[in-house]
Amino acid sequence: MDFSVIDQWVASLDFGDKAYRGLFQIFTVVLLTGVMSFISSKFFVQVERQFLKTKNLWDDTLLHAGRKPTSYLIWLLGLSVAAHTANKFSPAEIFSLVSPIRQVGVIVLLTWFVVRFISGAEKIVVSPDKMKEPMDETTVSAMGKLLRATVLITSGLVVLQTLGYSVSGVLAFGGIGGIAVGFAAKDLLANFFGGLMVYLDRPFKVGDWVRSPDQEIEGTVEQIGWRLTTIRTFDKRPLYVPNATFTNISVQNPSRMSHRRILETIGVRYEDGSCIETIIKNVKSMLLEHSEIDSTQTLIVNFNAFNHSSLDFFIYTFTKTTNWIKYHDVKQDVLLNIMKIIEEEGAEIAFPTTTMHMPDAVKFKSVSPELAGLAVENTSIK
Numbered sequence: 001m002d003f004s005v006i007d008q009w010v011a012s013l014d015f016g017d018k019a020y021r022g023l024f025q026i027f028t029v030v031l032l033t034g035v036m037s038f039i040s041s042k043f044f045v046q047v048e049r050q051f052l053k054t055k056n057l058w059d060d061t062l063l064h065a066g067r068k069p070t071s072y073l074i075w076l077l078g079l080s081v082a083a084h085t086a087n088k089f090s091p092a093e094i095f096s097l098v099s100p101i102r103q104v105g106v107i108v109l110l111t112w113f114v115v116r117f118i119s120g121a122e123k124i125v126v127s128p129d130k131m132k133e134p135m136d137e138t139t140v141s142a143m144g145k146l147l148r149a150t151v152l153i154t155s156g157l158v159v160l161q162t163l164g165y166s167v168s169g170v171l172a173f174g175g176i177g178g179i180a181v182g183f184a185a186k187d188l189l190a191n192f193f194g195g196l197m198v199y200l201d202r203p204f205k206v207g208d209w210v211r212s213p214d215q216e217i218e219g220t221v222e223q224i225g226w227r228l229t230t231i232r233t234f235d236k237r238p239l240y241v242p243n244a245t246f247t248n249i250s251v252q253n254p255s256r257m258s259h260r261r262i263l264e265t266i267g268v269r270y271e272d273g274s275c276i277e278t279i280i281k282n283v284k285s286m287l288l289e290h291s292e293i294d295s296t297q298t299l300i301v302n303f304n305a306f307n308h309s310s311l312d313f314f315i316y317t318f319t320k321t322t323n324w325i326k327y328h329d330v331k332q333d334v335l336l337n338i339m340k341i342i343e344e345e346g347a348e349i350a351f352p353t354t355t356m357h358m359p360d361a362v363k364f365k366s367v368s369p370e371l372a373g374l375a376v377e378n379t380s381i382k
Contacts, residue, residue: 026082033078037071044070057130061120069113076105103162111155118147138205138224145226187244191227194243198224203246208255215249217241259294259318260327262334267310272347276303280313282341287317290337292330294320310350 044067051059080102122144125135204210204221210231211218219233229246231239268276284301287293300316315338319330342349 025085029078029082029085033075033082036078037074040070040074057124058121061117061124065117065120066113069109069116073106073109076102076109100163104159107155107159107162111151114151115148118144118151137207138199138202141206141224142199187242188227190244190247191242194245194247195224195226195229198229198243198246203251204253204255208253211252211254212249213252215245217249217251255322257322259297259320260322262315262317262319262331264335265304265312265314266338266342267307267312267350268342268347269350270309270311272345273311275345275347276311276313279342279345279347282345283313283315283338286337286341287315287334290330290334292320293334294318307350309353 044063048060048063051063080098083098122140124130126137126140128134198204206221206224208221209219210221217231217239219231219239221229222232222238223230225243227243228240229243231241233239268279280301280303284299287299287301288295293299294317297318298316299318301313303311303313305312315334317334319327321327321330339349
């Protein structure tokens with residue numbers, strides 16, 4: 001940074017004693033820095049009001065990302081000028097650190113600005129209120145993390161180069177150290193690459209309902225990190241699953257199902273056997289006409305078993321909705337309609353019964369002969 005113009009201006013401020021002159025010059029620089037910071041703040045407020053009137057969302061994000069870094073940049077440069085001025089009156093060794101601190105500070109503030117802009121851009125591209133076709137939140141999150149990591153690593157290398165360290169030496173050391181770190185942190189790396197596979201293969205995304213038949217994992221995905229995936233179980237408990245787990249288990253994603261299935265077996269009494277064909281026909285007609293049943297999918301209503309105390313038929317069909325709550329409403333309506341159809345035919349839904357027949361030859365010593373051939377029927381087992 002060229003201080004020649006500033007040096008000429010400072011020299012023109014002849015203010016009595018050298019010590020007082022130095023204090024006055026430093027005070028003037030700090031005061032001007034505060035004034036510039038105040039003007040910058042007011043400027044951003046005015047510009048923000050104008051940007052809010054436009055439909056472009058990127059200018060708002062750019063302004064928001066640069067507001068705080070700009071304010072800190074003004075103070076960084078102002079204080080470095082003040083330190084340079086103080087160095088004219090004091091040869092203290094500490095002032096030799098001003099230049100590298102200023103350079104590193106500028107790099108850090110630029111990095112902060114870029115990271116804030118990336119975070120703001122993430123919120124825009126996933127918002128249905130701001131984008132006509134919002135991007136997938138999981139993909140955007142992965143891209144955002146990758147960009148931020150790239151910016152931070154690049155900034156770190158630039159800082160090392162600014163401080164006089166050889167970047168090539170740092171990279172060579174990183175290559176050797178990476179092998180040692182790889183052996184020491186193999187689980188951490190396994191989780192990292194597991195998370196990378198989740199981002200690339202996308203078996204699920206944030207907001208999906210997932211479950212695993214291999215482990216007791218079921219719930220809604222809340223966050224996919226580089227090491228852990230957070231799943232909120234249905235009893236509202238957070239479940240933290242290491243990403244490496246997903247490379248070794250199978251995962252179901254019910255959120256992506258196209259339909260929900262209704263599979264029920266219903267039994268009627270044996271004495272209603274003459275009605276079962278009509279019942280099956282009417283149930284099938286009801287399902288075909290039902291507004292919430294997808295008749296283009298497999299639809300089966302068939303008599304399929306002589307059970308112990310019932311004649312069983314089953315229904316196999318799919319609802320149009322995949323919403324869990326609405327599905328149960330549709331299923332309830334279907335079952336109630338089946339019950340009505342059975343009652344309209346004068347039949348009844350069967351329940352477990354036992355019929356015991358006693359032959360006429362059986363004689364009872366304690367009863368009259370008229371009761372010897374008695375048959376006890378339809379004794380309910382409850």
